[in-house]
Amino acid sequence: MKYFRTAVLTATLLSAHSVGASELLIDGMNATASAKDWQTLCEQQLSKAREHFTAVEQGTGPANVETVLQQYEQVNYALQPLMPASYIKAVHPDKAVRDSAEACIQKIADFDSSIYLSQPFYQRLSAVDDTNLKADTRFFLHRLLRDLRRSGVDRDEETRNKIFALQQQITELGNEFGRNIQEDVRTLEVGIDDLAGLPEDYIAERVKTGEKTVTLTTNYPDLYPVLTYAHSDKLRYDLRVLAMQRGYPANAKVLKELISRRHEMAKILGYNSFAEYNMETEMIGSPEKANAFLQRINTALKDSVEQESQRALARLQKIDPTAKIVNQWQASYIDNLIRQEEYALDAKEVRQYFQYANVRDGVLKLSESLFGIEIRPWKTEVWHEDVEAYEILEDGKLIGRFYMDNHPRDGKYQHAAYWGLRNGIKGKQIPLAALAQNFPKGLMEHGQVETFLHEFGHLLHSIFAGQHQRWLDNSGLAMEWDFVEAPSQMLEEWVWDYGTLKTFAQNQQGEVIPKELFMKMNKARDYGKATGTAVQLFYAQLSLQYYMNDPAGFELQPMMVKLQQQYSPYPYMEGTHFYANFGHLDGYSSNYYTYQWSLAIATDLFSRFEKEGLNNREIAQAYRDKILAAGGSKPAAEMVEDFLGRPFNEDAYINNLKSL
Ligand SMILES: [Zn+2]
Structure with missing residues (x-):
């Protein structure tokens, strides 16, 4: 068995690096690699990457696209086979393999840091004349230069070493923070x-x-x-x-340390805070703008939150006449009662129409009809019997492949998420992507159907973004972080469309979800949205305030309690430590506002479909061409303007919130 796995691994390596220029790379990932295989692969690819990078650094003669950018691209190609490490860490059933993948992630991060601190590389890049470059190449070059400067490449050696050490600590602390949550x-x-x-x-x-x-x-x-x-x-x-006690007490110390190290790094680089550093590269631009945006949303929400809270309290008082407020552990229960009683909507009645297999097929069919593609099962090796694999074709041509690991098991990532496993490059390699989700094999909640479509939206985005690119850094989901959720959030609208639902929502007797029930669901849809958004604002402010202030001046727990009072409709629960299990405080760090920001963009984008038809192939194609296919080859604001014919604004979103 071991020998077989190694052979598979070697085949992957060979195809990734020894294929002729005309041969398209379409392989799957090394799904059955052992912990040792991962270690070997990691060392081999990193050593190749280092070799290529040294060649760029030591380059002499004229600096141009061929001698600098294309040479640097070889570094990225060497790292491509390691892209699945993060996914493996999240889904592999064998802890030894997960740990090996995690060790590799750490090594890649260290190597990345060394790239961004290399002065010879910075000098070579700076010397490239950009006057006659194609737009995507110029965008790639300038983003790379900016990111090198943001790493402190133009600082003295002592400072660069300090930054390098800090980045290593930050990665380690982030891993520790996540592990403490996942394993608790x-x-x-x-x-x-x-x-x-x-x-x-x-x-x-x-x-x-x-x-x-x-x-x-x-x-x-x-x-x-x-x-x-x-x-x-x-x-x-x-x-x-x-x-809400998970991760505590270990993460109290880990998170404080993580925030402090990030703050320290931002200060060294000349920023006031980590949030300021972090938002410089986003659509939003600065923590002040993020704060102002969140305040505008908060203001627009006020009346709707008050109304919803009063309504929920009145219902709770029928159970407990002494209740003064609805608490966090009561909110979902009361919500469900109100949905049943006032909207005659029973989640149990709804879920009979959402059997996993039907939902999955429905999501695939919707993608096919919207975007003119074909999705069919792909026979390939997987790491667990639950894993499903598919390939995507357009006009009979293979354009991408993906895995879905959609059911819960011990040690597996517990949320729903997308991973890129290989970036698509025109004529060279097709994109490879994956989802890890945790749905029952039987009946799903409607909200889970929405989640499925959301995550699948990321997957489609990465596949379409990998068709026309010439540079790995422009391919996949390489756009601004505060835009990346918008396409998926917009796609969620389709599970609120009867025409879409009736194609797959059938119960065991083969009965299609009744129109009447669907109307009830839509009526109930907005209920709870104001309080839900208020909770999101609390999360966004927690993430923003932790990272826009000097960590020497505040403690995690009191600041969280204060922000919860200010923004959340629910009081703090004694004895809990939400910050210790809110994993996004590492991944999103300061930028959890992005969820609201991209929702505002999604609402703006959707307005065109709303007007011209959810199943309008022409609009869907324009959307795919102008937005999804652009990947990370230009600023997101330009893509949005290309599609809408005008710049993005948040009016549509604000109006939605006010009308709740
Ligand atoms: Zn998402």
């Missing part, structure tokens, strides 16, 4: 009677015959149904508290 699964033993209200299939899956108690975990598939359906206030409270 808490459990709660509860009596069978406490499960009253939960769906039958939920109980059947967990309770063994003859047993009087059941052990629930803080993992989402256990947690969310409890918060939504369990009649027991105590059960919801207990599990919610446990979930």
